[in-house]
Amino acid sequence: MLSELRTSQLSPQKYYELYMMIFDQLADVEAFFGDERSKGRTYAELYEMVQHAGNVLPRLYLMVAVGCLYIKSGEAPARDILKDLVELCKGVGTARDREKREIERQQLADLVGRNLTYISQLDGLGFDMYSQQVLPRVMEQIISCKDDIAQQYLFQAVVQCFPDVFHLDTLSSLLNALPELQPGVKVHTVLAGLMDRLARYAATDAASLSRLTSMHAFDRFKDAISHILMAQNTMPAADAVEMYAALMNFTGSVHPQEVDKVNKALLLNATPCCHAGSAVQVVFPSADFSLPQQALLLDAPHAALHIVAETVLFIQPLVYDAPPQAGAGTHPGAMLTIDDLDDEDVQNEQTLVARALHSLHAPDPDVQLQLLQVAQQQLFLGGMRRLRHTLPALGFATLRLVRRVTGGEAAKSVTAEALLQWLLQQCTTLAEVPEPLMALRLLLAGALAASEEAQGLEMLAYSFFEQASANVCGYASRLLRRGDQCRAVCMASRLSWQEDAKPDPSGSVKGHPPVRDAKRVMACLQRALKIANAAKQQAVASSSPFKLASLAGAAPAPAPLLGAATPASQQHPLGLFVEVLNHYLLYLDAGLEEFTPSAVQLLIDKVQEEVESDVAAARLLQQQQQQQQASGGEQGAGGSSMLGALTEALRYWLSTARHIEFQKASADGKIKERYSQLQIKPQPDMKHLLA
Amino acid sequence: MVLVLLLGDMHIPHRAADLPPQFKELLKPGKIHSILCAGNLCSKTLMEYLKSITSDVTLVQGDFDEFTSQELAVRTVGDFRLGLIHGHQVIPWGDQGGLSLLHRQLGVDVLVTAHVHEHKIVKTENGLQISLGSATGAYSSMQQSVTPSFVLLDIDGSKITAYTYHLVGGKIKIDRMEYVKPSRVEV
Numbered sequence: 056m057l058s059e060l061r062t063s064q065l066s067p068q069k070y071y072e073l074y075m076m077i078f079d080q081l082a083d084v085e086a087f088f089g090d091e092r093s094k095g096r097t098y099a100e101l102y103e104m105v106q107h108a109g110n111v112l113p114r115l116y117l118m119v120a121v122g123c124l125y126i127k128s129g130e131a132p133a134r135d136i137l138k139d140l141v142e143l144c145k146g147v148g149t150a151r152d153r154e155k156r157e158i159e160r161q162q163l164a165d166l167v168g169r170n171l172t173y174i175s176q177l178d179g180l181g182f183d184m185y186s187q188q189v190l191p192r193v194m195e196q197i198i199s200c201k202d203d204i205a206q207q208y209l210f211q212a213v214v215q216c217f218p219d220v221f222h223l224d225t226l227s228s229l230l231n232a233l234p235e236l237q238p239g240v241k242v243h244t245v246l247a248g249l250m251d252r253l254a255r256y257a258a259t260d261a262a263s264l265s266r267l268t269s270m271h272a273f274d275r276f277k278d279a280i281s282h283i284l285m286a287q288n289t290m291p292a293a294d295a296v297e298m299y300a301a302l303m304n305f306t307g308s309v310h311p312q313e314v315d316k317v318n319k320a321l322l323l324n325a326t327p328c329c330h331a332g333s334a335v336q337v338v339f340p341s342a343d344f345s346l347p348q349q350a351l352l353l354d355a356p357h358a359a360l361h362i363v364a365e366t367v368l369f370i371q372p373l374v375y376d377a378p379p380q381a382g383a384g385t386h387p388g389a390m391l392t393i394d395d396l397d398d399e400d401v402q403n404e405q406t407l408v409a410r411a412l413h414s415l416h417a418p419d420p421d422v423q424l425q426l427l428q429v430a431q432q433q434l435f436l437g438g439m440r441r442l443r444h445t446l447p448a449l450g451f452a453t454l455r456l457v458r459r460v461t462g463g464e465a466a467k468s469v470t471a472e473a474l475l476q477w478l479l480q481q482c483t484t485l486a487e488v489p490e491p492l493m494a495l496r497l498l499l500a501g502a503l504a505a506s507e508e509a510q511g512l513e514m515l516a517y518s519f520f521e522q523a524s525a526n527v528c529g530y531a532s533r534l535l536r537r538g539d540q541c542r543a544v545c546m547a548s549r550l551s552w553q554e555d556a557k558p559d560p561s562g563s564v565k566g567h568p569p570v571r572d573a574k575r576v577m578a579c580l581q582r583a584l585k586i587a588n589a590a591k592q593q594a595v596a597s598s599s600p601f602k603l604a605s606l607a608g609a610a611p612a613p614a615p616l617l618g619a620a621t622p623a624s625q626q627h628p629l630g631l632f633v634e635v636l637n638h639y640l641l642y643l644d645a646g647l648e649e650f651t652p653s654a655v656q657l658l659i660d661k662v663q664e665e666v667e668s669d670v671a672a673a674r675l676l677q678q679q680q681q682q683q684q685a686s687g688g689e690q691g692a693g694g695s696s697m698l699g700a701l702t703e704a705l706r707y708w709l710s711t712a713r714h715i716e717f718q719k720a721s722a723d724g725k726i727k728e729r730y731s732q733l734q735i736k737p738q739p740d741m742k743h744l745l746a
Numbered sequence: 747m748v749l750v751l752l753l754g755d756m757h758i759p760h761r762a763a764d765l766p767p768q769f770k771e772l773l774k775p776g777k778i779h780s781i782l783c784a785g786n787l788c789s790k791t792l793m794e795y796l797k798s799i800t801s802d803v804t805l806v807q808g809d810f811d812e813f814t815s816q817e818l819a820v821r822t823v824g825d826f827r828l829g830l831i832h833g834h835q836v837i838p839w840g841d842q843g844g845l846s847l848l849h850r851q852l853g854v855d856v857l858v859t860a861h862v863h864e865h866k867i868v869k870t871e872n873g874l875q876i877s878l879g880s881a882t883g884a885y886s887s888m889q890q891s892v893t894p895s896f897v898l899l900d901i902d903g904s905k906i907t908a909y910t911y912h913l914v915g916g917k918i919k920i921d922r923m924e925y926v927k928p929s930r931v932e933v
Contacts, residue, residue, distance in 0.1 A: 402789070402812075406758075406759045406789045406791055408759075410758060410763040410764065411763065412759070412763075413759070413761070413762055447759075447760040450760075454885060455761075462890070493810075500887050503887045507887075546835075549837050549841075553838075554841075622818060622851055622852055633851075637847045637851070638847070644843065703853065707850060707851050707853060710853055713871070714850060717871045
């Protein structure tokens with residue numbers, strides 16, 4: 056609670072309330088110190104100890120508490136202790152005095168501000184009187200008062216009190232006064248307020264919009280900002296950026312069609328003096344006004360290149376650490392390097408940089424490649440910790456360009472092959488970062504592009520796969536659980552039976568003939584069945600010998616047969632059998648000769664056998680649980696979780712059975728014929744399990 | 747009547763900078779009850795935004811997500827069980843047979859997947875299968891060009907009205923379809 060007092064945000068009244076609460080609590084603290092004393096510590100020790108409190112204010116209060124006891128005990132001269140405390144109070148006192156003075160000045164400013172409002176409401180106040188008499192005198196007063204709080208408040212009051220239409224015609228007087236204000240005035244807030252107000256006015260009044268355009272409001276604001284920056288060269292970068300952000304919003308609402316204006320504003324922003332947080336605010340000022348996107352959609356390709364360099368310069372503190380230089384440190388943010396940031400901060404910042412990459416767009420593919428190369432050079436300066444977040448975006452930007460080139464956009468020098476080679480290098484770097492999983496995914500995307508989109512790049516596609524498999528080896532060694540193995544093998548079976556490639560719009564079919572290896576498919580699924588059987592044996596073996604049910608207590612709740620990532624139905628061996636059956640049905644549909652209706656029927660029979668024994672076992676388990684509950688015993692959590700998994704597995708089986716019936720009525724004669732040979736026996740009663 | 751927003755495959759920052767502003771304009775807080783997000787956000791950039799639309803956000807893992815979420819989720823809204831999974835788990839990607847298998851496996855009325863970046867809603871024997879497009883129109887290995895889209899489900903008891911919002915040439919195009927859950931007796 057003591058540290059709550061270390062703030063300047065509390066009003067005097069609240070501060071006083073908090074102080075009183077602390078004062079009450081201090082009595083308890085005093086009693087505590089008294090206890091410590093009775094345990095054998097001396098006041099001298101305690102008085103010494105509390106002086107180690109890091110912050111002045113808490114230290115003062117603790118010293119007061121101990122000091123009182125110390126004096127009362129007569130163990131130390133009161134004069135010495137009091138001298139200590141008075142010295143300490145000096146350290147705290149000055150800050151309070153200044154705050155008090157500021158509050159008084161604020162109250163005074165309010166009073167004057169209210170008078171300004173009265174003036175603005177006077178009936179006889181026309182524009183002539185305002186512009187010739189009121190405004191010049193008010194401005195003179197504001198500037199001559201030389202008090203920063205008053206200046207800021209009064210200037211804002213003028214902007215807010217008088218009508219918009221007056222400001223339009225007195226814009227020059229207002230803007231010219233700004234650089235003359237005291238350095239302590241938050242000019243950026245004042246100017247931003249003025250721009251926001253005029254932007255809102257323009258949005259509601261079409262005439263004012265054209266007035267603003269004809270009076271070159273944008274250029275005048277822009278010049279005003281330059282003048283202010285020149286007059287106040289100590290302004291914090293964040294404040295400067297805030298002015299530009301306001302200018303950006305002003306441009307967005309007043310001249311939304313004029314990309315050039317936005318562009319000018321962006322170039323203005325390229326002052327390499329920025330604070331990370333606010334930089335981003337300008338790069339993405341608001342959702343519906345994505346600045347670089349508009350600015351970079353310029354037709355002139357080389358202008359765009361120039362802007363990339365400028366943009367990167369602008370967000371430079373995010374992209375890489377500035378080299379240390381003599382006299383650095385004019386801006387507080389400039390000293391931070393990546394070593395000062397934790398991983399989450401780095402990720403947040405680099406996500407923004409990565410997003411900005413997607414805004415790079417040139418109509419000409421050759422220029423687009425140059426843009427990306429400029430970006431890459433800059434990104435590589437940032438080091439591995441940044442690259443892990445930005446490289447994937449560069450990779451996909453490269454893939455998009457590959458598609459533009461293979462899609463037939465005319466390009467002078469850039470080729471799909473060169474781009475994919477470049478991507479391969481990016482992937483290698485990404486694997487070294489190390490970000491192997493992302494590298495693997497990007498390699499696969501690259502391989503797909505090399506083999507499917509580009510022509511005659513089989514060797515390159517092979518390089519991608521070669522590198523990808525080098526990455527995969529690290530992961531394959533991880534052990535799979537039985538259920539995961541079963542599903543993985545089922546899925547792998549599908550790699551051995553490809554469907555006919557879809558013809559492209561011209562009706563021709565590109566690429567290689569589909570892979571068709573029915574024997575391999577069957578081998579995979581046989582293996583899956585073996586694994587399902589093994590999973591079942593495991594469940595039986597791990598169950599208690601007193602319970603006949605294969606399910607009861609098969610696994611304790613926190614470690615079911617499969618991870619929580621898998622569907623609940625797959626956490627029960629029955630679900631695995633049904634999964635394999637469903638794959639059998641897929642191949643029955645596809646007409647593989649190994650998957651005859653009688654082969655499928657064998658598996659259906661097997662599944663139905665499992666269903667019957669599982670349902671019977673579950674009934675037994677439920678009865679046991681009811682008996683246990685009746686006799687006050689606790690219910691085994693493992694049993695319940697397996698029952699839940701069984702319920703899901705049974706649902707899976709029922710929808711599979713419905714699917715089989717559905718296919719018997721298929722419009723496709725071949726499917727209908729094959730499925731009509733399949734028989735499903737009557738189901739056991741399982742309503743109690745599904746409820 | 748409950749409004750459920752379905753979207754996925756934003757791929758920020760790997761493949762896209764942000765959601766289209768036209769979409770953000772539509773997705774304002776206070777109208778939508780739940781969000782089912784099919785994954786591949788890929789950074790947490792949009793999480794705060796989604797949470798500002800409604801606090802009820804269900805998220806599943808995409809193959810490019812840089813954080814961990816649940817692999818799949820099943821939610822009940824009205825009379826419907828909605829199953830949500832990203833879809834890279836279906837091999838071959840986007841395969842109709844594989845999706846139907848998954849649909850039966852999860853035992854849901856509506857199966858929501860993404861990953862292929864191609865919007866498609868089909869009525870099947872199992873119910874409704876919704877394949878979401880990419881909400882940002884992100885690059886896809888499987889599609890030559892991707893139109894940004896998302897789906898809004900209006901669920902009223904046993905009736906679903908699905909509105910699909912596509913962004914075509916900067917303009918929003920809305921498709922609408924209705925689905926009524928058939929009454930079915932289990933067992």
